[in-house]
Amino acid sequence: MAEGVTEGPLLAVQGLDAFYGESHVLHGVAFAVNGGEVVTLLGRNGAGKTTTLKSILGIVGRRSGSVRLRGAETIRLRSDAVARLGIAYCPEERGIFASLNVEENLLLPPVVKPGGMSAADIYAVFPNLLERRGSQGSKLSGGEQQMLAIGRILRTGADLLLLDEPTEGLAPVIVQAIGVVIRQLKARGFTVLLVEQNFRFAATVADRHYVMEDGRVVDMFRNDELDANMGKLHDYLGV
Amino acid sequence: MFELLGVPPQALFGQLLLGLINGAFYAMLSLGLAVIFGMLNVINFAHGAQYMMGAFTAWMLLNFLGVNYWAALILAPLLVGLFGILLERLFLRHLYHLDHLYGLLLTFGLALIIEGVFRKFYGSSGQPYSIPEELTGGHNLGFMFLPNYRAWVVAFSLVVCLAVWYLIERTKLGSYLRAATENPTLVQAFGINVPRMVMLTYGFGVGLAALAGVMAAPIYQVSPLMGANLIIVVFAVVVIGGMGSILGSIVTGFGLGVVEGFTKVFYPEASNTVIFVIMAIVLVLRPAGLFGRAQ
Ligand SMILES: Nc1ncnc2c1ncn2[C@@H]1O[C@H](COP(=O)(O)OP(=O)(O)O)[C@@H](O)[C@H]1O
Ligand SMILES: [Mg+2]
Numbered sequence: 001m002a003e004g005v006t007e008g009p010l011l012a013v014q015g016l017d018a019f020y021g022e023s024h025v026l027h028g029v030a031f032a033v034n035g036g037e038v039v040t041l042l043g044r045n046g047a048g049k050t051t052t053l054k055s056i057l058g059i060v061g062r063r064s065g066s067v068r069l070r071g072a073e074t075i076r077l078r079s080d081a082v083a084r085l086g087i088a089y090c091p092e093e094r095g096i097f098a099s100l101n102v103e104e105n106l107l108l109p110p111v112v113k114p115g116g117m118s119a120a121d122i123y124a125v126f127p128n129l130l131e132r133r134g135s136q137g138s139k140l141s142g143g144e145q146q147m148l149a150i151g152r153i154l155r156t157g158a159d160l161l162l163l164d165e166p167t168e169g170l171a172p173v174i175v176q177a178i179g180v181v182i183r184q185l186k187a188r189g190f191t192v193l194l195v196e197q198n199f200r201f202a203a204t205v206a207d208r209h210y211v212m213e214d215g216r217v218v219d220m221f222r223n224d225e226l227d228a229n230m231g232k233l234h235d236y237l238g239v
Numbered sequence: 240m241f242e243l244l245g246v247p248p249q250a251l252f253g254q255l256l257l258g259l260i261n262g263a264f265y266a267m268l269s270l271g272l273a274v275i276f277g278m279l280n281v282i283n284f285a286h287g288a289q290y291m292m293g294a295f296t297a298w299m300l301l302n303f304l305g306v307n308y309w310a311a312l313i314l315a316p317l318l319v320g321l322f323g324i325l326l327e328r329l330f331l332r333h334l335y336h337l338d339h340l341y342g343l344l345l346t347f348g349l350a351l352i353i354e355g356v357f358r359k360f361y362g363s364s365g366q367p368y369s370i371p372e373e374l375t376g377g378h379n380l381g382f383m384f385l386p387n388y389r390a391w392v393v394a395f396s397l398v399v400c401l402a403v404w405y406l407i408e409r410t411k412l413g414s415y416l417r418a419a420t421e422n423p424t425l426v427q428a429f430g431i432n433v434p435r436m437v438m439l440t441y442g443f444g445v446g447l448a449a450l451a452g453v454m455a456a457p458i459y460q461v462s463p464l465m466g467a468n469l470i471i472v473v474f475a476v477v478v479i480g481g482m483g484s485i486l487g488s489i490v491t492g493f494g495l496g497v498v499e500g501f502t503k504v505f506y507p508e509a510s511n512t513v514i515f516v517i518m519a520i521v522l523v524l525r526p527a528g529l530f531g532r533a534q
Contacts, residue, residue, distance in 0.1 A: 057428050083430035095425045097418045104414040109429035156430070 008071060010035040010191050011056070011160060016065035018048075018055045018215075025051050026215045028065070033160070038182060038192040040202040043212035044238055049195040050092055052212070053162045056193075057089055058082050069160070084112045088158035092165050092195070094149040098138035102129055105137050106152045113157030117188075122151045125181060143174040150181065154190075161185065164195045179204050199226075199233060211236045246504055252383035254500040260389055260458065262496020263396035264451050268473045269480060269488035270400055271447035274407070277420040277483045278440040281331055281342030287470025288350040289445045292319045293452025294461045295357060298368050308371040308457070315453045316446035323445025327438050335437075350467070357463035365460025392454050399450065400489045407485050416440065420483075475518040481531020491529060 009032035018026035026048050033039045041049045055063045058079040067074050074082050083089075088109065097105055106119060106129065123130040126147040132140065140148065146166055153161060163182075167175040175198075182205045185192060196202040202209060203226050211219040213236065221229050268286060275283045283289075296315035300306035306314065326349065334341045370388045377386035407413040419426040419433055427433040452466070459465055480491030495514050503510040521529060 059424050059428050079424070079428045080430050080432050083428055089425075089428050091425060095422060097421050099417040099421060100414050107411070108414060108418055108426075110431060112430050153429075 009033055010037075010070060011193065012066070012068045012071075013052075013056065014066040014068075016052070016055055016067065017063065018051050018060045019062040020051075021061060024215075025060075026055060026063075029055075029212075029215070029217055031210045031217050031220070033191060033193055035159075035191055036186070036189060037208065038186050038194060038206045040194045040196050040199075040206045040209045041212055041217075042196055042199050042202060042209050042233075042237060044236075045197070047212040048215040049212055050164055051215075053089065053164055053193070053195060056082070056162065057087065083158070086113050086158045087160045087162065088153035088156050090149045090153055090161065090163045090166060092168065094145045096137040096140065096145045096148055098136065100137050101133070102135050102137065102140070102148060103133040105148055106133075106155070109152055109156045111156050113159070115159075116157035117154045119155060122154055125154075125184065126151050143170050146170060146174070146178065150178070154185070159189070160191045160193065162193050162195075165197065166194070167196070167198055167201050175201060197237070199237060199239075248382045249384075251504055254504045255497065256383070256385065256389060256393075256500075257503070258497040258500020259393045259493065260496070261499060262493035263393050264455060264469065264492075265473055265476045265496050266400050266489045266492025267396050267451040267454075268448055268469070269477045269492050270403055270485065271444040271451075272473065272477050273480075273483050273485055273488040274403070274416075274447070275441055275444035277485075278416060278437055279327075279331065279342070280335060280339060281346065281441075282339055282482075283441075283444065284343055284347040284470070285326070285350040285353065286346075286445075286448050286473070287466030287468075288353040289319055289323065289448040289466070290452040290455070290469065291357065291461075291463060291466035292322070292353065293449025294368070294456040294465060295361075295452075295463075296449065297453040297456050298366055298461045301368065308453070312450065312453050316449040319449035319452075320442040320446030324438055324442040326445075327441040331441065332434075332438075350470075354463050354467060361463055363462060363464055365462035365465075368456035368461050370457040388457055392458065396451070396454065397493075399447075400492075403447070404485055404489060472514055475514045477528075478518050479514075479521045479528060481528025484528065484530040484532075487528065487530025 011033040013032065014030045016026055016029040017024065029048070029052055041052060043049050051060060054060045056067050058077060063075065065075060069085050069087065074085065097108070100108065106122065128144055129147055129151055132144060150163065150166060166178050170178070179201060182192060182194070194202065194206060199209070203223060206223055208223060209221045209226070210217050219232070219236065226233070268290060272283055272286055275281060293315045296318055297308065297311035300311045300314060330345055331342060334345060374388040374391050377384055407416055415426065415431060415436065419431070419436060423433050455465070476491055476495050477488060479495065480487035495517070498517070499510055499513055502513040
């Protein structure tokens with residue numbers, strides 16, 4: 001992903017506000033993700049992590065501020081145009097289409113740039129999906145759904161992946177498997193913005209962590225500073 | 240002559256054929272409604288008027304431009320489909336985020352306007368449209384006489400219905416449609432231009448109604464209210480089959496046409512109401528319809 005090598009961060013968010021109807025949910029969110037990094041958004045339930053991802057894509061009711069990808073402003077673009085710049089999204093609720101089978105789900109997101117993984121590469125990373133390729137989306141277990149939700153965005157050539165709580169509600173073995181996958185993706189050159197509540201998991205995959213509270217980014221740690229800041233983190237996350 | 244259940248076979252098979260013909264139109268129209276409802280969340284009350292426009296477009300193409308039935312079979316759905324796209328751009332697009340009721344009221348109003356305009360120019364009497372030369376005549380099958388044009392209507396509508404089913408359930412394009420029916424926001428966030436897809440889907444559904452109209456022109460007369468009468472029954476068919484189900488609308492359409500035909504043989508007094516009686520029973524026992532998924 002040579003074109004990721006530009007001056008400045010791959011993704012720069014500044015002064016981002018977002019609204020659902022009358023309720024004002026994000027208040028001047030600011031952070032940046034460099035090409036090739038895995039960066040997390042940590043924070044309690046309702047802090048605004050999901051809304052931040054949705055605002056980057058343009059699928060909240062209303063948003064303002066600045067979201068720049070490789071320096072280019074995207075805040076006024078429609079979500080399909082944002083996706084075509086090379087951002088792919090794995091939603092918190094996974095968004096597997098029940099009326100499509102596994103293979104149709106996998107092949108659904110259109111290729112937006114060259115350089116994506118092939119379906120065969122993805123089946124090699126997630127062998128379970130190959131076995132279940134003919135099954136209806138509605139018949140998958142939670143873990144299989146999550147694998148599929150991640151797998152299907154790797155084909156598109158998007159180099160920035162937005163993953164919303166991929167480990168939520170999954171058994172420890174599957175959480176570990178997802179950790180392996182995220183490290184593989186980083187090694188392949190993907191940039192990942194990961195929303196997590198589980199900071200022990202986050203610490204095993206990420207380079208940096210931003211902490212969100214009440215619709216704002218309130219702190220940032222490098223992964224190697226995490227141990228030194230355990231007390232603060234416990235306060236932020238209420239664990 | 241032998242009899243079946245006390246009914247001469249000529250009468251029985253004659254009504255069965257009539258039922259299949261009606262069923263063919265029920266199926267094609269309810270299929271279009273299902274496709275539109277799935278994607279746009281709009282109950283397209285203008286469907287009957289658009290069916291009528293298909294028949295009238297074929298009639299005009301023939302009488303003003305000398306364009307024959309076979310060309311009209313392609314041209315009329317395209318032209319009426321484009322008109323549908325115009326309606327979508329101008330009006331429907333603004334209603335998607337609102338309750339079904341608004342789309343229903345808007346398309347109901349559009350139907351009244353369209354039918355009113357045609358009545359102003361053509362009155363309410365019918366214009367004849369003759370059967371294409373290649374399909375005149377018929378065959379005596381021994382137990383009944385089968386007119387060629389009617390055989391064509393049943394066969395061709397079945398082919399069209401199955402092709403639409405295949406397109407939606409078995410192709411890549413169809414997977415986009417099904418996915419966008421479930422979760423348009425996510426499909427768009429993957430980079431697909433969903434608003435354009437919605438627009439084309441409406442045009443396609445309207446074109447399907449117009450195609451049924453062209454096929455109907457030689458059987459029924461071409462008249463401004465030909466769709467208004469039919470669409471009420473078609474809505475009952477849609478309710479029985481389950482709103483939005485593709486296979487459901489095909490099976491229910493043909494099935495209820497046949498049921499109606501048999502009712503004409505065995506209990507003619509009920510033939511105009513049997514579909515509505517079935518609708519009432521289905522609504523009580525299975526409100527989501529025979530093929531619908533309960534929400
Ligand atoms: N669709 C919505 N409509 C109204 N309010 C919402 C909606 N989604 C989220 N919110 C509110 O926005 C705030 C942030 O939510 P969210 O971004 O989902 O937080 P997180 O992902 O950090 O748990 C919460 O107060 C939540 O109640
Ligand atoms: Mg969330």
